[in-house]
Amino acid sequence: THPQTVEINGNKYTTDPWFNVSSTVLSLTSRKLHLQKDHPVAITRKIVESVFPPPTYRYYNDFDPVVSTYENFDSLGFPPDHPGRARSDTYYINKDTLLRTHTSAHEAELFRAGASGGFLISGDVYRRDEVDRSHYPVFHQMEGARVWDRNTVPNGDLAAAVLQDLDRLPKHNMTVEDPSPPSHPDRNPLQAEHHTPEEAAAVAAHLKRSLELMVNEIFSRAKAAATAAAGAKNGTTTTTTAAERTEPLRVRWVEASFPFTSPSWELEVFYQGDWLEVLGCGVSKHELHAHASGPSRMGWAFGIGLERIAMLLFRIPDIRLFWSRDVRFLSQFRGVEDDLARLRPFVPFSKYPACYRDVSFWLRGASAAGGGGGAGAGKAAADWHGNDLMEVVRDAAGDCVEDVRLVDEFVHPATGRRSMCYRINYRSLEKTLTNAEANEMHGRVTRALVERLGVEVR
């Protein structure tokens, strides 16, 4: 029940039974929000780029999102059984071809090609995921990397060269609450055969300072925007609070773990009462450089979610808005890309009422071979995955779904069958949905769940 071939950005691909890309997601592969003039994702990309200037850093913004399984996973050392490879999490065109789940998919290729220095890659990335205000199956990432080579630094002293580069970076006066959390050797060993402790420490320090400068730049711009908005007397109501205009930015480093970096960290920013993860990073693994370029090289890499940063920068409350073609959204950013002083917090247009509808159904019982009547092709409880439902809902009702939550689940004591109840919040960003429209949409969703997942509606 899937197409034989699909065309993405002008290239044709032959599908196989691994194919699992919905038509909604396919239609988003051509949008490239990070390249659209004055789009908040593109503006955010530009601001990040300004912190990593040429000629040290080179920019790559139009790599195709269709990559091989090898590039996305194997080239980075993901083990064969890594959960990220599952069809429930990743969009496959066929067994060997997928929609990249991160911009790291291009690291090895650029390391192989590259001289010493650095690069930034921005692009759309794809993940099957839940549905809520901060998750969308397509978003944008920016990858950054920096490389040094023992063969080209003075006296072969890589640590000294990195520290000298660090010295040339600007300083900032932001408070970093946990500047160097301990790394646990089981999760993040020193790559002791390849890196001296001094080299690893110097690269890590350069990485952290670079990224602190990046968030500092974003938040200085956000604060200036909030202040300008508050000062605009005859404007409409301001959406910023005094605290946001005056409170110092709080950030902290936490230990993380990625297959292609060691040690690894995430950077978290304190925002509206919570610590928010904004990026992952680390000292690149030796194997990645050794396979790609040469054993004398080492450096760092990071990956940032651009929507996450843009939501903070512009105070955009719902990730679906980025995909809106509504002028009430797009017009608010006009002229900002060329003149960042015009950046202002987003002013939400009226929020339309939520419309909740529940759907309850039975999964095929594990014991009832072939299912209790019906098509018999339904999902057995064992291979039920919530992301499959999210995908069907998204496809049937599009961006009118704000979020989907599992509200009840039980196993019938006599039949052993499992029942699930999901609550779907239908809320358009653009108008008030009538009851009839919500019912119509919910009907479509329910039929799609029966047809595509084989569940039995209760």
Ligand code: PHE
């Ligand atoms: N690619 C990682 C992610 O998407 C982020 C990352 C990039 C981590 C580069 C380390 C180095 O989660």
